[in-house]
Amino acid sequence: MTSIPLRQIRAVIAVCEEGSFTRAAERENATQSGISQHVAAVERTLGARLFERSAAGVVPTPAGVRYYKRCIEAVGILDSAAEEARGIASDVTGDLRIGLMPTFTRAVLAPALEQFIDRHPEVRLHIIEGYSGLLTELALADEIDFAVVPAFEGQVGLKVTHLVRDPEFLISRPRPDAAALTPVRLEDLRPFKVIVPGRDNVRRRNLETYFQTHGIEVDSMLELDAMIGTLELVARSDWVTVLPSLISVNDIRTGEYTINPIDPALHAEFVVIQPSRRTLSTQARLFLERFKAEVAHIQATWAEALAAPSFRGAPKARAWNP
Numbered sequence: 001m002t003s004i005p006l007r008q009i010r011a012v013i014a015v016c017e018e019g020s021f022t023r024a025a026e027r028e029n030a031t032q033s034g035i036s037q038h039v040a041a042v043e044r045t046l047g048a049r050l051f052e053r054s055a056a057g058v059v060p061t062p063a064g065v066r067y068y069k070r071c072i073e074a075v076g077i078l079d080s081a082a083e084e085a086r087g088i089a090s091d092v093t094g095d096l097r098i099g100l101m102p103t104f105t106r107a108v109l110a111p112a113l114e115q116f117i118d119r120h121p122e123v124r125l126h127i128i129e130g131y132s133g134l135l136t137e138l139a140l141a142d143e144i145d146f147a148v149v150p151a152f153e154g155q156v157g158l159k160v161t162h163l164v165r166d167p168e169f170l171i172s173r174p175r176p177d178a179a180a181l182t183p184v185r186l187e188d189l190r191p192f193k194v195i196v197p198g199r200d201n202v203r204r205r206n207l208e209t210y211f212q213t214h215g216i217e218v219d220s221m222l223e224l225d226a227m228i229g230t231l232e233l234v235a236r237s238d239w240v241t242v243l244p245s246l247i248s249v250n251d252i253r254t255g256e257y258t259i260n261p262i263d264p265a266l267h268a269e270f271v272v273i274q275p276s277r278r279t280l281s282t283q284a285r286l287f288l289e290r291f292k293a294e295v296a297h298i299q300a301t302w303a304e305a306l307a308a309p310s311f312r313g314a315p316k317a318r319a320w321n322p
Contacts, residue, residue, distance in 0.1 A: 004041075004042055004045055006075075006078075007038060008038040008039075008041055008042050009042070009071050009074075009075065010028060010075070011024065011028065011030070011034075011035045011038035011039055011042075012038070012039055012042055012050060012064075012067065012068065012071060013068060013071055013072065013075065013276075013277060014027050014028050014035070014277075015035065015039055015051060015058055016051075016060050016064060016065075016068040016156060017156055017157040017276070017277065019057045019058055019059070020057055020058055021035050021036055021039075021058060039051065042067075046063075046067070048061075048063040048067075049061055049063065049064075050063060050064035050067060051064055068156075072159070072276050072277075075277075076159075076276075076278075076279045079278055079279035091122060092120045092122065092123060092282055092283050092286060093122040093123060093283075094123060094124065094281060094283055095123075095124045095126065095283075096123050096124065096125050096126065096145055096281070096283045096284055096287060097126040097128065097143065097144040097145050098125070098126070098127050098128065098144060098145060098146060098147065098284075098287065099128045099129075099130060099134075099135035099138055099139065099144045099146070099147030099148070099149075100127060100128070100129055100130075100135075100147065100148055101129070101130070101131060101132065101135070101148060101149065101150075102129060102131075102227035102228075102247065103227075103243070103244050103246055103247045103268075103270075104148055104246065104247075104291075105127070105129050106227065106247045106250070107246060107247055107248075107249050107250050107298060108246055108291065108294050108295055108298060109127070111294050111297075112287070112290045112291045112293075112294040113125070113127075115290055116286070116287050116290050119286075120283065120286065123283045123287075128144065131197065131198070131200065131201050131225060132149040132150055132152070132200070132201055132202050133200040133201070135147035135148075135149050135273075136149060136155070136158070136273065139158055139273045139274060139275055140155070140157050140158060140275070142275045142277065142278070145274065145280060145281060145284040146272050146273065146274040146280065146284060146288065147272070147273050147274075148163060148270055148271070148272055148273075148291075149202070149270065149271060149273055150201070150202035150203050150206070150268060150269065150270055150271070151202070151269035151270060151271045152202050152271075156276075157275065157276055157277070158273045158274070158275065158276055159273065159274050159275070159276040160271050160272070160273050161271060161272045162269070162270075162271055162272075163270045163271055163272050163292070163295070164246075164269075164270050164295050164299070165267050165268075165269050165270075166244040166245055166246050166267060166268050166269075166270065166299070167244070167245050167261065167262075167265055167266070167267055167268075167302075168242050168243065168244055168245070168262060168266040168267060168268055169242070169243060169244075169245055169248060169259050169260060169261055169262065170184055170186070170240055170241075170242055170259070170260045170261075170262055171231070171234055171240060171241050171242070171243050171248060171251075171257050171258075171259055172234060172238075172240040172257065172258045172260075173234060173235055173236070173237065173238070173257065173258065174255060174256070174257065174258050175258055180252075180258050180259055180260070181252075181259060181260065181261065181305060181306060182260055182261075183260065183261045183262070183263040184260040184261075184262065184263065185262075185263050186211070186214070186216045186262060187214060187215055187216045187217070189240075190219070191219035191220065191238075192216065192217065192218055192219050192220075192240070193219055193220040193221075193222070193238060193239045193240065194218060194220070194221055194222070194239070194240055194241060194242065195221075195222045195223075195224050195230050195233065195234065195239055195240070195241040196208075196221055196222070196223055196224075196241070196242075197223070197224070197225055198223055198225045199223075201225070203268060204223075206266075206268065207242060207266075210266050214264065220239075222239065227247075231257075234257065235256060235257065242262070242266070244268045244270075245298070245299070245302050246295065246298055246299075249298045249301055249302060252301075252302075252305050261306070272288065
């Protein structure tokens with residue numbers, strides 16, 4: 001088969017991700033007619049129609065979707081090869097823009113940053129904290145190298161890879177009726193006044209599904225997309241919240257909060273998303289490796305804490321008594 005030039009392949013990728021020949025042309029610094037000609041040339045070579053054109057926009061056909069996915073893989077391999085060659089030939093430098101949820105900025109970020117900056121001082125770091133909706137938009141707009149968000153069904157224009165499956169814990173103020181790190185059943189807690197993230201946050205949907213599935217009666221629900229505010233309110237009131245273990249590892253022994261595993265277990269899945277149009281830079285890949293190592297270290301810390309004799313021999317919490 002006749003080989004297809006890379007510029008034509010990139011035109012197909014751009015149209016598929018942008019859903020518009022006009023926006024694809026703007027993104028590729030080309031003319032609309034030029035992009036149309038590239039796509040038409042690919043369709044002639046393949047003998048297949050890749051897009052359905054209408055007044056509402058441009059939608060890939062089943063053949064177009066399949067071709068797009070393979071093109072993303074192929075272009076990614078080429079970009080990775082170039083990035084690896086540059087990384088070997090020179091020191092690690094350049095900009096690095098990362099989007100993180102508060103789940104990761106509270107405990108994971110600082111130690112990961114400390115080691116990364118020490119090893120790669122020439123990298124210019126930009127860390128953006130936000131919730132999943134904002135971070136997904138930034139990744140789609142190619143304004144960040146990667147972001148960490150709750151797992152979701154995926155989206156055209158994004159490459160999604162699994163990061164970690166993390167248990168969620170009940171976080172409350174210190175209470176005499178419940179020992180720290182002992183399992184609790186949320187349906188036994190009365191009154192159950194819980195702080196949850198906003199509806200645009202994937203974790204909110206997961207929490208509500210868990211509540212409904214396990215017959216948990218919620219007496220009061222407060223929507224709060226502010227992690228510091230959430231923890232401050234929990235520390236001084238009878239409101240509780242449910243958070244991944246990764247954010248609460250530094251609170252294991254402080255006594256500022258009571259942390260309890262939930263029975264039956266509830267887990268949060270987190271993924272790394274990145275613009276599918278390009279591969280991770282050397283600096284992004286190295287930071288992600290350090291970041292993953294810190295996540296693994298925190299999970300090992302939790303495993304050790306929960307396996308301690310004081311945890312194994314402790315009784316379950318009694319009925320809620322704020």
